Amino acid sequence: ETGVTQTPRHLVMGMTNKKSLKCEQHLGHNAMYWYKQSAKKPLELMFVYSLEERVENNSVPSRFSPECPNSSHLFLHLHTLQPEDSALYLCASSQEAGGAFNTEAFFGQGTRLTVV
Amino acid sequence: EDKVVQSPLSLVVHEGDTVTLNCSYEVTNFRSLLWYKQEKKAPTFLFMLTSSGIEKKSGRLSSILDKKELFSILNITATQTGDSAIYLCAVGTGAGSYQLTFGKGTKLSVIP
Numbered sequence: 304e305t306g307v308t309q310t311p312r313h314l315v316m317g318m319t320n321k322k323s324l325k326c327e328q329h330l331g332h333n334a335m336y337w338y339k340q341s342a343k344k345p346l347e348l349m350f351v352y353s354l355e356e357r358v359e360n361n362s363v364p365s366r367f368s369p370e371c372p373n374s375s376h377l378f379l380h381l382h383t384l385q386p387e388d389s390a391l392y393l394c395a396s397s398q399e400a401g402g403a404f405n406t407e408a409f410f411g412q413g414t415r416l417t418v419v
Numbered sequence: 420e421d422k423v424v425q426s427p428l429s430l431v432v433h434e435g436d437t438v439t440l441n442c443s444y445e446v447t448n449f450r451s452l453l454w455y456k457q458e459k460k461a462p463t464f465l466f467m468l469t470s471s472g473i474e475k476k477s478g479r480l481s482s483i484l485d486k487k488e489l490f491s492i493l494n495i496t497a498t499q500t501g502d503s504a505i506y507l508c509a510v511g512t513g514a515g516s517y518q519l520t521f522g523k524g525t526k527l528s529v530i531p
Contacts, residue, residue: 305461336519345423346462346507346521391460395519407453407467408519413460 306330309394309411317419318384324414326377326394334399335377336408337369340391352377353399384418391415421446425508425522432529436498440525442508443490451511452484452491453519458504465493465506498529 307328316322328335337349349363352371366388368380377394395408422445432438444452451469455462466475468484468491475482479498484491495502505526509519 305463307461338521343523345523346509346519348518348520351518393461407464409464410455410461415460 305409305411307394307396307409307411309392309414311414312412313415313417315417315419316381316384318386320384321380321382323381324379324392324394324416326379326411328375328377328394328396328409328411330396330398330409332396332398332409333374334397335371335374336395336397337377337379338393338395338410340393340413342390346393350379381416384416386418389417421510421512421520423508423510423520423522425506425525427525428523429526430528432498432527434499434529434531436529437494437496438498438527440493440495440506440508440527441490442492442522444508444510444520445489446510446512446520448512449486449510453509453511454482454491454493455507455509456504457507457524462507467511495527498527500529500531503527503529 310325334353338346340346350369351358355371366382370378391413393413394411397408424443426441451467453467454465466482471486479496482493505524507524508522
């Protein structure tokens with residue numbers, strides 16, 4: 304148990320569906336991340352939130368929409384996805400303190416998403 | 420563009436063997452290098468390295484960073500079947516927000 308909880312663990316959705324992934328961290332961290340892990344590819348950073356503000360958006364298509372209502376919760380809203388979006392979506396959190404970036408990220412168990 | 424390259428991509432060894440996993444990087448604004456172990460889904464943190472030449476050790480695992488040659492190695496001695504996993508190397512960067520750039524990982528299989 305890493306202190307980062309993701310739900311659901313598995314999700315199958317059609318291309319016209321709207322769904323949301325949820326992430327909650329119980330570590331008191333102030334930065335949260337969404338990563339995508341596809342087969343045989345490195346983990347790809349999608350979004351970074353620091354103190355509830357989005358600070359990075361790595362050219363992610365608009366069919367993925369993040370939301371960070373507070374420092375403990377992070378959502379990824381999904382809309383009209385494509386089959387190639389099928390992947391493991393991992394949430395992570397870390398502590399950024401006054402510019403000290405030497406910190407590890409703690410990961411959730413991920414949501415295995417299949418788009419049909 | 421930041422790049423992290425791990426080698427080998429996969430490795431099969433027998434229990435008791437010693438393995439060395441490699442990670443090289445080319446990044447701007449280097450902050451740290453991290454190793455993770457991914458068994459099923461969630462990567463779990465192993466080491467964070469920020470200084471060259473200082474070995475970090477945890478049981479049978481150890482790691483060292485060379486910031487001049489831009490690489491790190493992860494050693495596992497006396498391997499066990501429970502060491503079978505994907506080992507991920509990530510480099511922490513960022514002048515502003517903190518980001519981790521990951522390599523593709525090394526899949527280690529330890530057979531009895």
